[in-house]
Amino acid sequence: MIAANTDIWRFQTHPEVWLIIAVVTGFGWWVTRVLGPKAVAKGQPIVTSRQRLCFVGAVALLWLASDWPVHDIAEEYLYSVHMAQHLTITLLIPPLFLLATPEWLARLVVSADGSSGQWVRRLTRPVPAALLFNVVVAMTHLAPIVNSSVENGVFHYFVHLIVFSTALLMWMPVVSPLPELRASFPGQMIFMFLNSVLPTVPGGFLTFAESPLYRVYDHEVRLGGVSAVDDQQAAGLIMKLGGGIFIWSVIALLFFLWVSRQDSLRPSAAASNRSKRLPEELTFDQVQHAFAEAGEPIPEGEAGTESPRSG
Numbered sequence: 001m002i003a004a005n006t007d008i009w010r011f012q013t014h015p016e017v018w019l020i021i022a023v024v025t026g027f028g029w030w031v032t033r034v035l036g037p038k039a040v041a042k043g044q045p046i047v048t049s050r051q052r053l054c055f056v057g058a059v060a061l062l063w064l065a066s067d068w069p070v071h072d073i074a075e076e077y078l079y080s081v082h083m084a085q086h087l088t089i090t091l092l093i094p095p096l097f098l099l100a101t102p103e104w105l106a107r108l109v110v111s112a113d114g115s116s117g118q119w120v121r122r123l124t125r126p127v128p129a130a131l132l133f134n135v136v137v138a139m140t141h142l143a144p145i146v147n148s149s150v151e152n153g154v155f156h157y158f159v160h161l162i163v164f165s166t167a168l169l170m171w172m173p174v175v176s177p178l179p180e181l182r183a184s185f186p187g188q189m190i191f192m193f194l195n196s197v198l199p200t201v202p203g204g205f206l207t208f209a210e211s212p213l214y215r216v217y218d219h220e221v222r223l224g225g226v227s228a229v230d231d232q233q234a235a236g237l238i239m240k241l242g243g244g245i246f247i248w249s250v251i252a253l254l255f256f257l258w259v260s261r262q263d264s265l266r267p268s269a270a271a272s273n274r275s276k277r278l279p280e281e282l283t284f285d286q287v288q289h290a291f292a293e294a295g296e297p298i299p300e301g302e303a304g305t306e307s308p309r310s311g
Contacts, residue, residue: 004219017066039104051100058096075150077223083235087243090167098175106177124172124181126191133170134198141202143213150216185258189251196247206236
């Protein structure tokens with residue numbers, strides 16, 4: 001059992017977090033005020049109101065999850081808060097940043113003729129994206145990784161960077177700003193289902209463990225009187241249930257969007273079929289031309305004078 005500071009709620013500054021937030025915010029301002037007017041045709045929107053809202057939400061969540069007090073409680077006292085922090089970094093912030101990215105900016109970053117763009121397009125395919133993300137998530141729950149990330153600040157931010165980067169790749173088949181990198185709605189639902197199944201393994205391992213797995217969280221200073229084992233089990237439930245409920249909510253949303261898309265396509269398809277079967281307007285010239293092609297009518301007395309064919 002290791003020692004921990006008894007003043008749990010002491011304020012701790014994190015200039016590196018403030019720097020990251022300032023850089024991200026400054027980049028957003030530069031994109032909309034400097035780069036956008038040069039890259040977007042006049043009269044076209046640089047960013048939409050929804051993209052602005054997603055960007056503000058992503059930055060706010062990033063600041064909340066990375067600064068005091070969430071950061072300090074997550075890294076020093078409660079692994080369950082650490083788990084909630086990681087779910088925020090992987091399930092909430094990346095899709096918001098992707099939804100905030102306009103298509104024209106994504107095409108500048110992920111160019112089809114550049115080597116970086118080709119690598120991004122390969123890694124954002126559903127299979128490699130899911131494998132990378134889930135392997136990284138599984139590795140971040142290994143005891144040596146958890147203990148080292150808490151004790152070493154540089155390694156801790158490196159782990160968060162890797163987790164965030166692979167989460168961005170994982171969300172690309174669903175909410176990529178480039179339409180060609182998004183899977184079909186059925187493909188997206190299957191993809192998200194697989195991403196909801198794999199994390200249940202480490203989540204179940206944490207939930208049913210009867211002894212502390214991480215020495216950095218096994219200390220006498222307990223926030224709210226929660227024991228190390230109870231905290232660890234709560235972390236497993238947050239990962240398994242919290243993450244699962246969120247992903248299944250996304251699957252339900254994708255299903256309703258898919259059904260709505262199918263319903264909107266049916267009337268247009270029916271109208272297209274009708275337009276192929278019948279002319280839009282029948283004119284007098286068309287009727288006259290049809291009679292001319294039919295020839296003179298056969299007199300009634302001459303009809304049926306041909307002898308039937310012999311069998």
